[in-house]
Amino acid sequence: MPVDTFQLLHLLTAALLGLPFAGFLVLVLASRRVSGVLAILLTTTGLALSVLLALKLPEQGVSIQANWATLSGISFPIRFSVDALAVLMLVVVHFVALLVQIYSISYLHDEPKLSRYFAYLQLFIGAMLGIVLAGNLLVMYAFWELVGLASYLLIGFYTERPAASKAAQKAFLMNRVGDIGFLIGIFLTYYYYGTLDLVLLTAKGGTVVIPTALGLCLFMGCVGKSAQFPLLTWLPDAMEGPTPVSALLHAATMVAAGIFLLARIHPLLSPDALMVIALVGTITTVWGGFSALFQTDIKKVLAFSTVSQLGLMVAAMGTGHVQGAMFHLLTHACFKAGLFLSAGAVIHAVHTQDMRLMGGLRRSLPTTFLAYTACAAALVGLPFFSGFLSKETILNGAFSWAGEHDNFLTYIVPVSLLLSSALTALYMARQWRLIFFGQYRNELIPASQAHEPDWLMRGPVVLLAIFSVGFWFSINPLSAHGSWFFRVFPLMEEITFWWMAPLSIGLVLVGGWLGFQMQDPRPDSSVVQLSLRYGFLDFFYQYLVIKPTIRLASLLNRTDHRVVDGLVDGFGVSVVVLAHIIRVVDKLGLDGFVNRIAWLVGRLGRLTRSVQNGRIQSYITAAVVGLLVVLWWIL
């Protein structure tokens, strides 16, 4: 390959990364009218560059490196690299971000801080691209934290709303818990391997014994960002941000970062670590699915479905099927963004997020209804839709993984994943029914006011719905085997159980039928409460983590004030008291002593005065005696 093409590719990579950050700086200062157009222009350019990069990408990839820190000869470089996986993510991130921004122009047209909104979105995109392009773990961590910052700014975008800023704070802190694990993992990696470079680590990963703790620490990062059990409660709260942000956050940025991290560090994960990861993913899938079951907020159902689907991807990683997980990440990005943007259209139409106040909207919002249906079909995994393909791949992989283990308990993982797909169908069908079927139930806003949004909003929704169809990913609607995806990212092994497709389709149909028919139990029943409060996880945090920490903090503060400082003050006071005592002693004792001596001297003086009687011979006698005494003393 000629040199100038390489230079061009390096330039492309740098430009891809630089654009959104430059955009952030410009948009912070831009006027609100041009901001949307500017942001879309930037992201369109980014998308075009990503596609160009995808087409021109040489087999060995592209890598740019710069020196960042050198500590007494030990250097920590910054490296960005592009490989097939990165290119895939580049396209997905730009594509979803572009649609979200187009949608936002209409959705947030009354927002006074619009330019700042687009600036934060650019920061979000830039930080995510940094993770995608990171060539070493340190760079990845840096952008990882920037994603945290961007999500903080966007979730808390409505700063005057206390709930929003609280949700933002919760997201950041909960993520930071995971990040600390990630950071320790990075330190351990550096300790064991002496490098943080992902290429070198991948090469070394297979050759040495890998400490399980290392892998689990790194996985902590994923637990935070991808909202895995037990750090999942920030994600539903993150709904406080503007709805398009939710679409971006749940589809292509932020939560995808954790999955991507696992794909990158997969060689560093020991078999035990992978087992834990598979279990955590499975728990998350079930936990999220169950929590979605009785939510009344339209966005919260989707939020928990994201949790559940992320669990599925993590479990796929744990069972060793990186490609399957990444495939699901790709399909999920499209249909979940579609679902959130459709939900936004519904909220836009009825001015509420409470599904109990909706109903029958398929008549007034036909386009949204169709798009929603397509995306939901993909989510539950109906044949001919994209989600079916990726989910089947994961389930097949999980069952063959369990088959490789001697312990039959490992079947818990694939069986739970399979059953939770029925759960997914159940809550999605319930939501579908509550929004689009039955009677319209809101008395404050008449149904006639509900209308479809303009095409700036409808366009992205329709486009994402179209991409939820399986055809784009595989010609064969019932199998992903011929998919272009697996030509680029070949599967290690391709086992397809003949019973898998019929079984999972059957489960989905049963779940869906139940969800469409069933009536919710009473809201105060324990099962509804358990689902609504997602297993009381937040109560656990509130009473077992946050409150004790604050109590400990104030206890330490009192200790600091009374005991530590008290000792110091006590010491000071006792010195002063001692000084007073000494003063008294001085006055009575020492001073008395001195006075006594003075008195004695006085008496002596009187005594000697009698000697000074003026007679010269007495003086001479005294002088001679004195001299003799002195001489005697000296000699």
Next chain:
Amino acid sequence: MILSLLIFLPLLGSLVVALLPDNQGATFRWIALLITLADVALAAVTYVSFDTTLAGYQLVEQVNWITLPLGGLGVASIDYLVGIDGISMPLVVLSAVVMLVGVVASWQLTHRLKAYYALYLLLTGTIMGCFVALDFFLFFLFFEFMLLPMYFLIGLWGGARREYASIKFFLYTLLGSLLILLVMISLYLSVMDPVSTAVLAGLINNPAEATADVIRSVQTYLQNGQLNPGQIVHTFDMRYLADGGNYLPGAFLNPAAEPIILGLPARLLAFWVIFIGFAIKLPIVPVHTWLPDAHVEASTPVSVVLAGVLLKIGGYGFLRIVWDFFPDGAAEYAKILAGLGVLSIVYGGLNALAQSDIKKMIAYSSVSHMGFVLLGVASLTAEGVNGAIYQMVSHGVLSAMLFLIAGVLYDRTHDRRIDSYRGLMQPMPQYTVLTAIAFFASLGLPGFSGFVGELFTLMGGFQSAWLPGWLTALATTGILLAAAYFLWTLQRMFFGPYWSRHEATTVLNDLTFREKILLIPLGAMALGLGLFPNLIFNLSGATVAQWLVKFAVE
């Protein structure tokens, strides 16, 4: 010459201010501004001319000050000796900048200007002196003279409980100096100056002939008892104090012949004594309680100087004196020392979480952040020690910014309580943005300097052969706590609907021009250092590599 200028220009300025008539208010300000600006320029020149490849001292100036033959007790010698290396260079630049910031932040001060600026300039000169002095006696002199102006600056221009705070500060630091003095004298009695001794013993004719071989042979003579006691020149020269070969056989602090005191070898006892002396300054839990009081009561510029520069003298003392003169103690107690660092990190962080006064919150966050310095130094790794130096500079910039931010609010309402404000973003959007930047930079957001310092001190902790992994892992909770107390403060004070306890009486105006020209450059510096950490590491790298040789693990 340039280092002496750094010290004596402010001292001269202090004298000029003191001699001028009382009513020259504005003149004092301008004199102080010009002199601190000149110091920044001098520091910049030093920075540019600094050779980063050299490990040893540069720009050394030596003038014989006191030489006193003591008959059989040898010869006493004290030099005016200054120089810099990779450890002091970053701190000199930091000090110059922070002192300038302090002058601008004092601009609206109205009463007792003459005394204020005379003391302020005295402080500036003595701080510079501390960082460049290479004679222990000279260092101690500057160290003591720094205390005096600081005492008055807190005690005369502070808040309601300023007298309590300043006395507390004074006594604490005086205790520290006392401990340092004790060890200093013991060191002095235990160490010879090989060059002057060689001259006196007739081995060479003048100091210029002293090659490494000559020094080695003098040291051999010393160890074999072949030197006449009357010919041994005692010294405070730090370069000689750091060399184990210069310790007199049988001397109090000789590593080989150690008397036992209180069940501890004298050297190890001396290590603890001098460690505590400097730990008070850093400060390290549990000798930190002067700091919250001093900070809360001090006026904004004095807080800025206190946090920005004065604390760094503790860390500097660790590197230059405690660890370098007592490598055996530092290695022996590495675990305990790092443990104290971790204790400071966690304890400071938890205390910060519990504060209801924003200035006190920042003060405790300082305790937490300075704990990273001790952890980094105690790790005895290139990552940790370079990281500790970096952390000192980073904290200098960020704490200056944080205290200025607290000052902005205090200037307007004289109320520092967090729960007196809500939704400040509405009346003060620019202030909110800069506060958010300072908070995020302090809680270790990558891209800003706070991240780099914490990253490398922690990495040093994990890399260290001396420390168990769990100890450093515990320290990482400090990062979580920092995020918690900063974000919580941000959320409580700045977000939500606007409300203030002083709504009726005070209009909260956004930042003034003067506040902006302080905060924006400091924020830019934190960003610049975070993106280009080699600005510091290039300076410190060579010296730290040399410094670590003593601690090499076979």
